[in-house]
Amino acid sequence: HYPMLDGDVDNWYKVTDAARRQGNVRLFIGGHYHAIRNLKYDGIPGILMRSNLRDENGKPGYGIYEVDSKEIRAYVQNVGEPKRLVAVYDIQKPCYDPKGKAEKYPDYSDNSKFPQVEEEWITQTTGAFYSSPAFENNRVFTGDNEGFVKAFSLKNGKLLWKFKTERRIIGGPAVSQGIVVCGSADKKIYGLNAKNGQLLWTVSATQPVLGAVSIKNGIAYIGASDSTFRAIQIRSGKIVWAYRGVKGYIVTKPLVTDDKVIFGAWDNTLYALDKTDGKEIWKWTGGLTRMHFSPAAVWPQASFGKVFIVDPQRAMTAIDLQNGKTIWRTFQSKVRESMGIAADGKRIYAKTMQDSVVCYAAEGNSPRQLWACNVGFGYEHGPCMLQEKGGIVFGSTKDGLIYAINGKNGTLLWRHKVGNSLMSTVVPISPKKILFSNTDGQVGILKINKSKRP
Structure with a gap:
């Protein structure tokens, strides 16, 4: 095609x-x-x-x-x-040299410009990863395009176990209390023993389950394509509640606050539900009428009484957490689907569609840009969220690049190219160790060796 x-x-x-x-x-x-x-x-x-x-x-x-x-x-x-x-x-005359080469190959020069970034380990698998890995204790957990949930050693990337579902896995797994929860396109949600991959329970949906999982206080929150969002006890697999008012399918990782669960779907809508019983509190559409502008891929964030999203209409929006009304919406930065939040909740980060990452203040009733960093990744549309750890913002791109930025002032710290395929949202284990996966079927860890700074 x-x-x-x-x-x-x-x-x-x-x-x-x-x-x-x-x-x-x-x-x-x-x-x-x-x-x-x-x-x-x-x-x-x-x-x-x-x-x-x-x-x-x-x-x-x-x-x-x-x-x-x-x-x-x-x-x-x-x-x-x-x-x-x-x-x-x-088709009779030769039109190319069979021993020739491509006119262009990916540029890996960043890896020599920033020698402090090292690949601690990379494990090559046969399946593509379209979701982020998760980790707990000494294990890394992934879901792949072949339908496998796999566990790897956090220390060296060795495969520890694998569990086969019947269809591909698009939404990322989550792990808590020794239990891995993951949805599959086979219309099921699985609870697995994190130590050995043993099946503990399943919850059935009527359509593929493509949403990523969030777990809080022993409850897994996940959306599916059957117009339903579910809350499930991770130990028993018992459904706590199910909200059936979604019009589109769900792929995002939901935001879980003190009293709400917030997520978008491919129906132009952001939903806020009561965390206790799943009742609808509010819905936001922001006047969006085209499905392709839906705030569906973004992972929402909340701070200072506001929910923050970006969407494919290239806008960033702050929404009142209590009533779902728009506080502000700006097209100042050409954002799309990738954003994140500072650990202290004071800064909102977003990746633009051309070269840069921007930072906005979470406080206030109008948009206020604090800094912009020219990372230099070119045209970009990969839905890779920004993650902060220890004051450092980590991001990734559709072309295999991982980068780090000082969260307070926007200074670019380093870039490292792992491959040339779409990266999932990276998972910083610490400011010096970053867990990643990509559609090339790789899962691995980058580590920062300060003694090798340029």
């Missing part, structure tokens, strides 16, 4: 290197841009075909490819019109 280009596919260079070695790959066919484009993927011909949706002239259509011993001919067939030839590709 996607073109094999930098910015469209994380591992485009691996794909083109592999295809080039075959020697007989003649054409990549795709369609992501819904328009006809003739491209070169590191020398290998590529074409993007129009969508079968109506074009600017109201005509639906599709592509037709004719192949013979000499060439590939690509046509556009608009409904009610003669087919139109748009490209011809010779």
